[in-house]
Every structure is written in C-alpha cells, then in structure tokens.
Amino acid sequence: MNKIIEKTYFSDKVVKLVVENPLIAKSRKPGNFVILRIGEDGERFPLTIAGADPVRGTITLVVQIMGVSSSKLVALEPGDCITDLVGPLGKPTHIGKIGTVLAAGGGVGVAPLLPIVEAFKKAGNRVVTVIAARNKDLIILEDEIRKWSDEVIVMTDDGSNGRQGLVTAGMEEIIQREKIDECIVIGPAIMMKFASMLTKKYNIPTQASLNSIMVDGTGMCGACRVTVGGKTKFTCVDGPEFDAHQVNFDEMLMRLGGYLQEEKRATEIYLQKL
Amino acid sequence: MSLNPEYLKEERNQAWRAELRSKTKNKERTQIERVKMPELAPMIRVKYQDREVNMGLELDQALKEATRCMDCVNPTCIEGCPVSINIPKFIKYIEKGDILLAAATLKETNALPAVCGRVCPQEKQCESKCFYVDKLDKPSVAIGHLERFAADYERNSGAANIPEKASPNGIKVAAVGSGPASLAFAGDMVKYGYDVTVFEALHEIGGVLKYGIPEFRLPNSVVDFELENLRKMGVKFETNYIVGRTSSFEDLREEGYQGFFIASGAGLPRFMDIPGENSNGILSSNEYLTRVNLMGAAMDDKDTPVLKGKYVAVIGGGNTAMDSVRTALRLGASRAMIIYRRSEAEMPARIEEVKHAKEEGVEFMTLCNPLEYFADEKGRVSGMRLNRMGLGEPDSSGRRRPMPIEGSEFELDVDLVVVAVGVSPNPLVPSCLPDLKVTKWGTIVVDEDKMQSSISEMFAGGDIVRGGATVILAMGDGRRAAENMHNYLQSKSNN
Numbered sequence: 001m002n003k004i005i006e007k008t009y010f011s012d013k014v015v016k017l018v019v020e021n022p023l024i025a026k027s028r029k030p031g032n033f034v035i036l037r038i039g040e041d042g043e044r045f046p047l048t049i050a051g052a053d054p055v056r057g058t059i060t061l062v063v064q065i066m067g068v069s070s071s072k073l074v075a076l077e078p079g080d081c082i083t084d085l086v087g088p089l090g091k092p093t094h095i096g097k098i099g100t101v102l103a104a105g106g107g108v109g110v111a112p113l114l115p116i117v118e119a120f121k122k123a124g125n126r127v128v129t130v131i132a133a134r135n136k137d138l139i140i141l142e143d144e145i146r147k148w149s150d151e152v153i154v155m156t157d158d159g160s161n162g163r164q165g166l167v168t169a170g171m172e173e174i175i176q177r178e179k180i181d182e183c184i185v186i187g188p189a190i191m192m193k194f195a196s197m198l199t200k201k202y203n204i205p206t207q208a209s210l211n212s213i214m215v216d217g218t219g220m221c222g223a224c225r226v227t228v229g230g231k232t233k234f235t236c237v238d239g240p241e242f243d244a245h246q247v248n249f250d251e252m253l254m255r256l257g258g259y260l261q262e263e264k265r266a267t268e269i270y271l272q273k274l
Numbered sequence: 275m276s277l278n279p280e281y282l283k284e285e286r287n288q289a290w291r292a293e294l295r296s297k298t299k300n301k302e303r304t305q306i307e308r309v310k311m312p313e314l315a316p317m318i319r320v321k322y323q324d325r326e327v328n329m330g331l332e333l334d335q336a337l338k339e340a341t342r343c344m345d346c347v348n349p350t351c352i353e354g355c356p357v358s359i360n361i362p363k364f365i366k367y368i369e370k371g372d373i374l375l376a377a378a379t380l381k382e383t384n385a386l387p388a389v390c391g392r393v394c395p396q397e398k399q400c401e402s403k404c405f406y407v408d409k410l411d412k413p414s415v416a417i418g419h420l421e422r423f424a425a426d427y428e429r430n431s432g433a434a435n436i437p438e439k440a441s442p443n444g445i446k447v448a449a450v451g452s453g454p455a456s457l458a459f460a461g462d463m464v465k466y467g468y469d470v471t472v473f474e475a476l477h478e479i480g481g482v483l484k485y486g487i488p489e490f491r492l493p494n495s496v497v498d499f500e501l502e503n504l505r506k507m508g509v510k511f512e513t514n515y516i517v518g519r520t521s522s523f524e525d526l527r528e529e530g531y532q533g534f535f536i537a538s539g540a541g542l543p544r545f546m547d548i549p550g551e552n553s554n555g556i557l558s559s560n561e562y563l564t565r566v567n568l569m570g571a572a573m574d575d576k577d578t579p580v581l582k583g584k585y586v587a588v589i590g591g592g593n594t595a596m597d598s599v600r601t602a603l604r605l606g607a608s609r610a611m612i613i614y615r616r617s618e619a620e621m622p623a624r625i626e627e628v629k630h631a632k633e634e635g636v637e638f639m640t641l642c643n644p645l646e647y648f649a650d651e652k653g654r655v656s657g658m659r660l661n662r663m664g665l666g667e668p669d670s671s672g673r674r675r676p677m678p679i680e681g682s683e684f685e686l687d688v689d690l691v692v693v694a695v696g697v698s699p700n701p702l703v704p705s706c707l708p709d710l711k712v713t714k715w716g717t718i719v720v721d722e723d724k725m726q727s728s729i730s731e732m733f734a735g736g737d738i739v740r741g742g743a744t745v746i747l748a749m750g751d752g753r754r755a756a757e758n759m760h761n762y763l764q765s766k767s768n769n
Contacts, residue, residue: 023520037477043569043578044477068577084477086514215569215578218475218516219541219700220485221561225552232545232552237702251552254653258554262579 002082022057030115031093035217037084038072048112062111099181106187130170136161193249208244340368354403356750377428385461391422440467453481455537455736458752485568518706540737541700550647555655559694583690590694591621725755
C-alpha cells in the first residue's frame with residue numbers, strides 16, 4: 001500500500017510522485033486532498049491530489065520542497081512506501097456547465113488545478129488557463145494543462161517562459177477580452193489574495209483552494225480555521241475551496257506563519273542530520 | 275443493559291462468596307479506612323508528560339480495600355455502571371486473592387478495564403451508589419482503584435486471559451472509528467462470533483484514548499495492551515480509512531458487510547466566536563492534545579511542532595481542560611490557568627483531576643469569562659480581556675446560570691490559549707449518508723434502547739450520538755449496539 005511507482009523531477013525543488021492507492025484512486029474527485037505522514041516520527045500534512053488513474057490504482061501528488069516533511073517525502077524513491085496516506089478529504093470542486101471558466105494557478109498550485117481544469121473541460125465549458133511561476137524552471141505541467149484548456153497563458157516573474165509579469169496581469173487581459181462566468185485560483189496565499197481582489201473588481205464569482213496548516217485533516221483539530229464571510233470555517237471539512245471574495249486572506253497569511261520559528265528550527269536540525 | 279437479578283443472586287450464593295462473607299464481620303469491614311491511591315509527587319510529575327500520576331495499589335492495599343466491600347444482597351453499585359460490571363464478584367475475587375479471576379470478571383462485560391479503572395468518573399457512577407455512601411455516609415469502596423488493580427495485575431502477570439467466544443458465524447460487520455464505543459462494540463461482537471473490522475481515519479487505533487487523554491493519566495502502553503487483547507480475539511483493524519470517503523458504505527456492503535456501527539466521535543472543536551480568537555497561539559484542546567499525545571510534539575525527534583507558552587490560559591472546566599492545562603505545565607508554563615465561567619462546584623471534570631491539577635500548581639480562575647483576545651504585531655496572542663461572573667438561577671443543565679458582573683472587566687497577559695469548551699459532532703461520516711437522520715446539531719438520531727439509526731443495519735453510539743460525553747458512556751453505547759445488532763442480524767437471517 002502507498003508504494004511509490006514513479007518519481008519525476010519537474011525542477012530541483014518540485015517533484016511529481018505517482019503513488020499506489022487503489023481505494024483513493026477510485027474515490028477521489030477533483031479538489032480533494034490527502035493527508036500524509038512519512039516515517040514514525042513524521043508529522044501529518046495535507047497535499048491536494050493532482051490526478052488519479054483508477055485502472056492502475058494510482059494517485060498523483062506534486063510536492064515542492066519547503067521544510068522537513070516535504071524533504072522526507074521527496075527523499076523517497078520508487079519502490080518505497082509512504083507510511084500513512086489517508087483520503088480523499090475535503091469537499092470536491094463543484095463542477096458544472098457554466099460557460100467560460102478562467103483557471104489560474106501559481107507555482108505548485110498548478111498541480112491541484114489540473115484535475116479541475118480537466119473536469120470543467122469535460123463538462124463542456126470553455127476553459128482559459130493562466131499558469132504562473134517565478135521562472136521557467138518552476139512552470140509545471142504546461143503540456144497537461146494545454147491538453148484540457150482552450151487557451152493557456154504562461155506568466156513568469158522574469159519572462160523566462162511566456163510573458164513577464166504576475167498571474168494577475170494574464171488574468172486581467174482575459175477578463176477584459178471576454179465574459180468570464182467563473183474563476184478558480186490555486187496557488188500561494190498571497191497570489192490567491194491578489195487574484196481574488198482582481199476578480200472582485202470585475203464581479204466574477206471566484207473559488208480559491210486554501211492550503212491551511214492541518215494536523216488531522218478530518219475536522220478534529222481546528223488548526224486550519226479561516227474566516228470566510230465573517231464566520232470561522234474549517235478548511236479541511238468546510239473547504240478546501242471557498243468563495244474567494246469572502247476569504248480573509250490577511251488572517252490566513254498570518255495563520256500560515258503560526259509555526260514559522262518551529263519550522264525553521266526543525267529544518268535546521270533535519271539538514272544537520274543529513 | 276442491566277444484569278439479570280436471578281443471575282446475580284446465583285453468583286452471590288456460590289459457596290466461596292458465602293464463605294468470604296462469614297469470614298469477616300461487616301462491622302470489621304466498615305471500620306477499615308478507604309485506601310489512598312499512591313501518587314507520584316507533584317514536584318516530580320510536572321516534569322514528565324509520560325509518567326503516570328497514579329501509581330496503582332499494592333497487593334496488600336487492594337486486598338484490604340476489597341475487604342471493605344460487604345457483598346451486598348442488592349448491589350446498587352452495578353446500577354451506576356454503564357457497562358454493568360458484576361462489581362461485587364470481581365471485588366470478592368480480589369479479597370479471595372484470585373486476582374486473575376477478578377480480571378476475567380471485569381472482561382465479561384468490559385473490553386477495556388485498565389482504561390476504565392483510570393478514566394471513569396467513578397464518583398458519579400458506581401461509587402456514588404455504593405452502600406457506604408448511601409447508608410453509612412462514609413467514603414465508598416474504591417471500585418475504580420480496584421478495577422485498575424485487577425486489570426494491571428493481569429497485564430503484568432503475562433497470563434492475560436482471552437475471553438471465550440462463540441464459533442465464527444462468518445457475518446462481516448464494521449465499526450467506524452476506533453475509540454471506546456467501537457472497541458466495546460468490537461469486543462462484544464467478536465464474542466458473539468462475528469467477523470469484525472474496525473476502521474480508523476487516523477494512523478493510530480484508539481481514538482480519544484490516544485489523541486486526547488495524556489499519558490500521565492492513561493499510558494499508551496495500557497491502551498495498546500487492551501488493543502492487543504482485542505486483536506487476539508480476532509478483531510481486525512484498518513487505519514487511514516475513512517468509511518464513506520476512502521470507500522463508500524455501498525462498496526463495503528458489496529464486500530459483504532451486513533452491519534455498521536458508527537462511532538466517529540465528536541470531531542469539531544467549538545470556539546467562542548469572540549474577537550481575536552483566530553490569532554496564532556489560540557488553539558483547540560483537540561489540536562493541542564493531538565499534537566502532544568498522538569504526534570509526540572514535545573519530543574525532540576518528532577517533526578510535529580507545538581507552541582509553548584509561559585502564560586497559558588485554558589478555557590473550560592471539563593476533563594479535557596484539565597488535561598490541557600496540566601500538559602501546559604509539563605511543557606514548561608510558568609503560569610497555567612483554568613478559566614471557567616461557573617464555580618468549581620459546577621465543574622464537569624473528575625474530582626481527582628481537579629485535585630491533581632491544584633497540587634501541580636494550576637491556578638483556578640473560576641467565575642471568569644473571556645471577552646476578547648489581543649495579539650502582537652506578528653499575530654501571536656499576547657493578552658486577553660475577561661469579565662467576572664456571578665451565578666443566577668439554574669439553567670436547562672440544572673446548573674446555576676453564570677451572569678456577567680457589570681464593570682468587572684480585567685485584562686490578563688497570556689501567550690498561549692487552549693480553548694476546551696466542548697466539541698460538535700464530526701460531519702465527515704454522516705454527510706456521506708443522505709438517508710441518515712441527524713438532529714439539528716448533527717448528532718445521529720438513534721433509538722435509545724437499541725442504538726439503531728434510521729437506516730436499519732446502521733447503529734451508532736458515543737459522541738456522534740451524545741455530542742460529547744465520557745469514555746464509559748461511549749462504551750455502554752457500544753455494548754448496547756452490539757447486543758441489538760446481533761439480535762437484528764440473527765432475526766434477519768432466520769427470516
């Protein structure tokens with residue numbers, strides 16, 4: 001169970017893993033996430049599912065090395081097993097035929113965006129996708145995104161792939177050009193904040209998939225709480241997708257930094273041990 | 275689920291019990307003082323998250339305490355036990371010196387005696403109905419301490435007895451969640467001959483016994499031993515498995531499961547919805563205790579972090595609040611405070627936990643209620659504003675209603691706040707079953723006697739039905755559900 005079948009480096013820090021788990025491969029829907037734990041000393045952390053093959057019985061995860069847990073996951077090789085893997089968790093994305101969908105992904109956020117783009121396309125929508133990253137090495141899954149999008153705009157901070165500029169520049173161009181019925185954004189919290197401010201200006205309904213800190217991922221701990229429309233919600237059971245215009249992103253950014261010191265210290269200790 | 279009075283009488287009339295009764299006069303028995311549980315000294319124990327406070331009775335202490343029990347004709351203590359342990363029988367086995375038989379007696383009706391001996395609120399249950407309390411106005415027989423003694427004795431003897439079970443009937447049943455309700459259910463169903471699988475969402479079996487209750491009150495090794503006994507009886511366990519999500523109930527039906535017991539617990543922690551409550555450093559007791567107990571966050575070699583506070587406020591007056599505040603002390607708090615809006619008399623925590631907390635130096639700020647939290651420039655909680663409360667007329671819970679006292683507001687420096695004001699039912703499993711009847715609070719509706727839900731092959735119990743109760747009430751539910759699911763499945767197969 002949870003055996004790693006394939007491992008592909010998108011860049012130094014971003015890795016795609018294909019993991020055997022037939023039950024989750026069968027039951028997951030776009031927007032769902034899993035909780036993982038690597039080793040008996042490992043912590044529990046969430047990752048959104050980037051794809052699944054129910055016939056092969058595998059799911060795809062994309063992970064960016066950030067701290068101890070992501071480093072431990074990336075250190076696993078094909079044939080190794082993930083100690084604990086549970087899911088699918090969270091409410092799936094609401095997919096319907098709504099017209100034109102603008103999908104925006106930043107950094108590794110493009111990975112969980114892919115199955116949503118695919119599902120919207122298969123549901124008969126026109127899908128325009130903007131993918132963005134700091135530079136060309138960090139642009140991932142471009143071909144896969146192209147396969148399921150009517151149009152793709154690539155944005156990089158340094159212009160090394162596609163156009164130079166932030167994700168919002170690409171989004172605004174599309175919004176000014178054609179009528180967008182719904183927008184979905186996935187990426188770093190700061191990117192989602194600005195993308196959400198943009199679509200609010202144009203009054204476009206927008207969903208954001210939040211990457212809050214979690215422990216159990218099943219509603220039990222409340223570490224992932226976020227204020228949506230003035231009310232406290234749990235990202236794990238009420239989300240992870242919310243009406244982006246109602247999300248208090250400033251509070252979310254503050255909460256993401258809640259364990260910064262502890263994480264830094266843990267990373268230093270981990271690197272020393274290597 | 276009461277024991278048959280005829281059966282109790284028959285057991286009481288056995289020669290060995292009659293002989294014990296005639297050996298010591300009741301007058302002598304009542305002269306004996308109630309035993310005191312030996313405890314680790316407060317100064318030492320606050321340094322260790324994993325050293326048990328109660329050290330357990332010695333053999334001579336247990337024999338003497340067991341002698342206090344008069345083996346009443348009408349053992350009212352049993353009425354106070356949610357799992358109907360034959361209390362006089364196990365205690366008399368201790369008096370006789372047959373400790374392993376005492377342990378076997380416990381296991382007739384209780385799948386987790388070493389756990390219950392440690393965490394049950396005996397003073398509100400069996401011990402409150404003891405003849406000593408009722409008629410003699412003396413401290414009750416220490417039933418809880420004796421239960422723990424017998425269970426520990428058996429565990430340490432290496433001669434654990436595996437209860438007898440009926441021959442396998444080949445019928446598959448599932449328990450959803452692996453807390454006390456499910457474990458009690460599984461223990462009984464496997465005895466009836468069923469093929470039982472317990473499904474757990476987390477990576478460890480045990481539910482609240484593992485993630486919630488700290489090791490200084492309930493060591494993991496004790497829980498693991500009881501789990502091992504269930505395994506030996508044939509119960510199967512699946513971790514990392516959320517029934518309704520990982521697989522649907524329909525999938526499991528196709529795999530042959532004919533009955534389901536849903537005991538997925540009271541997942542969602544409640545907050546007070548006051549300003550500043552989402553600041554960093556304010557967390558639910560579930561989160562705080564899960565990080566420390568399940569994930570070992572206080573240990574250096576574990577990856578899971580936990581925030582440590584110098585000035586820690588724990589909001590609430592239940593067992594979870596006591597567990598949290600005592601954990602904070604053990605993680606180095608210089609000031610650990612309980613903030614509770616009623617007075618100590620209304621506190622739902624076990625008396626022993628309150629006593630232990632006080633001995634360890636926890637400050638009790640009763641009749642105080644948080645109004646607002648303040649945070650520093652990084653968003654970490656730095657203080658709170660509270661007001662003092664007075665007690666008015668009794669409310670729906672029968673306890674006097676706390677009322678704010680005007681002009682009593684004050685501020686307090688805190689750098690960690692643990693909110694332990696209760697939990698709501700976890701919607702994860704019920705939300706997968708549109709036909710399942712739930713209350714407006716999200717608890718599963720069951721027939722109270724049978725624990726059967728609106729879907730006839732699904733039974734439910736524990737906090738997902740009660741909304742927040744105790745280990746032992748959950749276990750009582752599990753036992754009732756097992757008995758009634760057994761009857762249901764038997765009548766179905768006979769038709």
